[in-house]
Amino acid sequence: MENHSDIWNDQRLLAGLKADYQLAYEALVRQYHGPMMLVAASMVDAGQAEECVQEALISAINNLSAFEGRSTVKTWLFSIVANQARMKLRKVKREVYLEDITDGGSFSDELFKSNGHWSQAPSRWDDNSPEALLSYDDFRNCLDKTINHLPDLQKAVITLREYQGIEIEEVCNILDITASNIRVLIHRARAKVYAMIDHYEETGTC
């Protein structure tokens, strides 16, 4: 997997790219290909997503002088790939994509009584810290599986907002959704992971 000590910051990366330094190109791909794929895959299917990422990277390295440092490299790359994906996004898919935001929920009504109280007390988890949970190999596998099975748009939002730390307004621009869509998507993603942890704590399996 990734060697995190090899993360190139913007300055180092740009200098290396402009100087045609192969390791810089490798760092660019290694650091950004994955997240860019998730952004693209939230809008188009996987095959097209791969195309979008490649086109976006080619476009970026041929326009390095256009990147004036007004944003970070990652925000810049995410915007480019999102634009590529949007161009490929057919009208029908766009409607389906938006439905994903309005349908479905987080914690189902069944968990509650008609007066709005919990039907059952939320269960207790034995593990009290993220370090504890993440220390178990099988838990990490369950978590990977759960996140990989999230709807694409939820995955993209979690990636951009929670992992990449991108500001909500930028995430809105990149994915072309509203701030309140983002809040809903984050909540739903967390609800799925919460349910997985409940199950794991109870049974030791995903």
Add this chain to the structure above:
Amino acid sequence: MLNCKELAQQYASDYIDNENLSMKEQLAVRFHLLICSHCRRFVKKMRLTKSVINEHEHISGPDDELVQSMAQELMKSRKSNLPSDDDAK
């Protein structure tokens, strides 16, 4: 007055992220948590869920072979788009 279902379905994530809630909504959540032990436990679990997600970066990067081949392709593309040295001679 908000109830457990509203808290769980609508307010929980905003509350633990400290985002998006008006003063009134925040106070309503806090007051509910004061009197509801079920929701206190729920919110605690949600906070843990949030941390677990944030601390476990799950994205698998491209494998080494793909990294190399893409890097080379990008370098070629850049070279073919720059004015060639030969032109300058």
